[in-house]
Amino acid sequence: MTLTAMPGPASAQFGLGGIVYDPTNYAQNVLTAARSLQQINNQIRQIQNQAQSLINEARNLASLPVSTLSTLTNQINQTRQLLTEAQRIAYRVRDIQQAFTQRYNGANLTASSSQMVANANARWQDSVGAYQDALEVQAGVVGNIDGARGSIETLVTASQSATGALQASQAGNQLLALQSQQLADLTAAVAAQGRAQALEAARNAAEEAEARERLRRFFKK
Template sequence: MKSRFLACAAALGLSIVPITSADAFLLGGIVYDPTNYAQNLLTAARTLEMINNQIKQLTNEAQMIANQAKELTNLPYSAKAAIASRLAQIDNLIKTANGIAYDVATVDAAFKMYFPEDYSAFSNAAMGAAAHQHWKETSRAFHDAMLIQAQVAETVRDDAATLDTLVQESQSAVGGLQAAQAGNQLIALQTKQSMQTAQMLAVQYRAEALERARQIQSEERARVRRERFLGDGSAYTPS
């Protein structure tokens, strides 16, 4: 009888398996357990949620790396060469200035030679030559001052274009590094303009100082000539 039953079951396509749940039942020869199915479905849902969370985390990390890359991106524009060139133009003018130079040692030596403190040993002709030399030095100094002022005026126009470019670069900066570099270049441009102003004032004050020294020397020479003209102060008495 047992053999017959098994043969019939095989012919009907049914499988005999142990049923572990009270709600389990046979469906097309397959044991279907609703409880086990629900648990498997819940596990699959949790696994899918965990995978989604991992994907979100990786996406956030990728975005963070991209932002860090932007923060470290160099500014594609540099005003360094232009700023250095304009300062060099002013410096070259000063180096090629006529007359008394601008370094301390040369100024000291030249001033002592051209502007003596005592004219008592000078002849009238020598004092005249000294006066002419003072006029030349003063004239050259004012000429140098005018050249420097003209050069500074020209660089101010160039600086305006550089400033406009730097502002545009800072506004379109994609990261902190670009913004910082643009800001540093703006500070460099401002510093360069301050240096130019200092150079221009130095040249101007030099010219004014030479003019004042010329006036003082002229007064001293006039005093010596007056004393020579008056002599010892005694009137001439014929014998």
């Protein structure tokens, strides 16, 4: 078997059994095939990236599988209920103004001695009821601590295992809601305690004024 050189303008060609072999053309074909393969690989990578992007977007849109909203709502409603059950003097401004007009304001120094005694007894009941209300609100707030701790553990675990931005954001929002509920509990406890202390201070002031008036009336006789 012999190779016969064939004329060519730019490269040597050889005949092998009547088949023309062009090395340059072969090299170009190989290079073209390699480039085509590279393009195909690039397209495959693009498709893979797009698929991964879709997966990530799906994860970002996935809702958090846990929710503590109902627990937080129940705790807030319980605290609110305790505040609405305030004894004697409610937290409404109108009720406070009415009670002070009747029993505190000016100490009713023009009232009879029997009326002064009745007012003093009413003020004492106000103070006792307010301190009882404060203790009940504080007990309710303390009772919410266990629920808050459970919610925190649930949300922290969920945020750590979140698969997407939406889940992480939802976990963060629920943690903020829990913080708001705890601040509401703290505000309620402070308000109840402050209410009790304010009524006690008002009672002491009224009793001091009435004591002076009774002493004045005694020496006037």
